Amino acid sequence: MSASSLATGRAGTVLADLLPASSASRARLRDAALVAGGAALTGLAAQLSVPVPGSPVPVTGQTFAALLVGTALGARRGVASLGLYALAGVAGLPWFAGGASGWSMPSFGYILGMLLASGVVGFLARRGGDRTVLRTAGVMVVGSALIYAVGVPYLAVSAHLTAHQAVVMGLRPYLVGDALKAALAMGALPAAWRLVRR
Template identity: 60%
Template structure:
């Protein structure tokens, strides 16, 4: 077997381990959207901010790493589109797009794409690489979410950072560390 054939045969992301390409891809995309929607229901309001603590960012990062760039973008687009169309599966049972934390939902596609692309290059195979990949994904969610929060709350950057970033840093660090333990472990299991 040549090096090119070996590279093609080796799965790039965990989702590539599932057989049956089209059915697999549809199932993985829909499953990831549902996973994020269910994780969003683990939601706790935070005093002083319209942005709740939820499990959805963790689900987005795991989905991005497991699905790769294309499937992750499709999954996050499906999640956002169905929520905009009325499925109440955003954090705190929200739907639609006209609420202060919707920018974070928009950031999920960007974060999923980048995390997926990095995972396909080994960004989820070791704890240090996973920490870097997940931290970047989290940052990208903030990069899209904070300007939306500013616009919806008519606040300046400092106020938006106080409402939409600072209260979540400790939780996001814990999510990144949890992913850094889970993803490399999943790869070790998959290689058995």
């Protein structure tokens, strides 16, 4: 894709593509740095954690970071970034919510959901899904739904809950917060593209 295409932010590009790389080796280094940075951002956002009474799943900034990483980096780099985040946490790095690590916690399904969602929102962003407020809202809804589609059933199985209990404990308390996170993304991503076009 030409430099002029990138500068105008045409569909087929994501925000990370706008970072210059003068050669293939520098592009690989740029991508590696973006992947590591996205994982670190998600780990940092996970530490913004507020316990929810009666639920093993806290409210965190983690889901917002995961969706932002996927959208800004695109599907391939987004999945790599969230994959690195998940693998490092499973290996013992204490950067899951509240400084946790490992895979045995009931909320681990949400991390797997974030991995899936980062790829899907990155795919949609590459097709222009983050260019307007309404499109970004749709992308955030899809991404959040995918996180819950994996996280809630995982919670039900791992915590021995009924489907209804899992929804009450692992979905309902988070909808307002997710709407606020989506509103932040709806403002930030289209604004970033407007700045690029200037």
